[in-house]
Amino acid sequence: MVTSTQTTETKDVHDIPTGAPVPMTPEQKFFFDLRGWILLPAVLSEADIEETKAEAYAGARQSYEGALQNLLDHPAIVGILSEILSEEPFVKDDCYGFRCEGSFITVRPPGWSKSDRSDNGLPHVVRPPQQANAMRYQVAGGKIFSGLTRVVWELEEVKTGTGGTSFLSGSHKAHFNYGGPDPYRPNISDSPWELSMRAQMDDYSCPPGSVVVFTESLVHAANDWTNPDNPRCAVFNCYNSIWAQWHRLNLNHETIAAMPRKRQSLFRGTWAIGGGPEGNREYSLDNRTV
Numbered sequence: 001m002v003t004s005t006q007t008t009e010t011k012d013v014h015d016i017p018t019g020a021p022v023p024m025t026p027e028q029k030f031f032f033d034l035r036g037w038i039l040l041p042a043v044l045s046e047a048d049i050e051e052t053k054a055e056a057y058a059g060a061r062q063s064y065e066g067a068l069q070n071l072l073d074h075p076a077i078v079g080i081l082s083e084i085l086s087e088e089p090f091v092k093d094d095c096y097g098f099r100c101e102g103s104f105i106t107v108r109p110p111g112w113s114k115s116d117r118s119d120n121g122l123p124h125v126v127r128p129p130q131q132a133n134a135m136r137y138q139v140a141g142g143k144i145f146s147g148l149t150r151v152v153w154e155l156e157e158v159k160t161g162t163g164g165t166s167f168l169s170g171s172h173k174a175h176f177n178y179g180g181p182d183p184y185r186p187n188i189s190d191s192p193w194e195l196s197m198r199a200q201m202d203d204y205s206c207p208p209g210s211v212v213v214f215t216e217s218l219v220h221a222a223n224d225w226t227n228p229d230n231p232r233c234a235v236f237n238c239y240n241s242i243w244a245q246w247h248r249l250n251l252n253h254e255t256i257a258a259m260p261r262k263r264q265s266l267f268r269g270t271w272a273i274g275g276g277p278e279g280n281r282e283y284s285l286d287n288r289t290v
């Protein structure tokens with residue numbers, strides 16, 4: 001198991017403790033590997049939920065500023081991301097062993113339709129997992145590498161069958177394609193098995209302040225929000241290896257430079273060798289993801 005040597009408890013700008021990362025448990029590893037996703041229920045305090053939700057309802061569209069910024073490296077996910085996106089020698093005290101490469105927030109009122117999305121809620125993946133590629137989920141030497149990885153913060157209650165993200169559990173390890181005409185297509189369109197795949201997809205119920213972590217090699221989909229009791233208010237943050245990048249970042253230097261130093265390292269350049277004996281540890285204007 002990858003663990004950080006960090007021991008000091010610190011308080012961040014928004015007063016959320018940013019102490020030692022919570023290590024991924026063997027049970028979480030087992031289920032993440034088996035199914036491609038895990039749920040961490042009720043991670044945030046009432047106060048954190050209210051603060052982050054208020055920012056989302058006030059119009060925040062990414063998790064890069066305000067209290068929402070604390071979700072980027074919340075201790076509850078840092079241990080997991082170090083485990084599934086990094087290796088022991090690259091888990092350091094002064095920089096993260098993984099990168100953040102995107103963030104978006106959705107607020108979906110009751111009645112929201114998946115047709116609002118450009119993919120119309122079609123089950124999809126980053127790249128078809130049955131073929132080798134740099135974003136792929138892998139396990140070797142008893143170690144997970146999750147490839148492009150999504151962390152979803154649910155800031156309102158989610159009830160199963162009413163519009164949370166759904167997953168075709170286990171599909172991140174599929175060896176055969178989905179039956180569509182094109183093995184390179186990263187969604188299941190035109191597959192004769194679409195209905196049976198949709199029928200076998202799983203979702204979750206959770207209280208506000210819960211987190212879902214999934215590998216983007218897993219077939220997953222957006223769904224109509226039919227829960228009449230509350231909107232869906234969810235923060236979608238995307239992570240990758242410090243050596244790999246899928247999304248263009250689209251985040252300005254001023255916003256990153258205002259973050260605590262270690263958090264800035266989530267946005268450092270995507271390279272490993274050639275920058276001196278200390279390696280690639282520190283974000284700067286000259287060493288940033290674009």
Ligand SMILES: O=C(O)CCC(=O)C(=O)O
Pocket residue numbers: 150164165166216220221222223236
């Ligand atoms: O909107 C959703 O529930 C699904 C989002 C999604 O496809 C993703 O996070 O990659």
Ligand SMILES: [Fe+2]
Pocket residue numbers: 124220
């Ligand atoms: Fe997706």
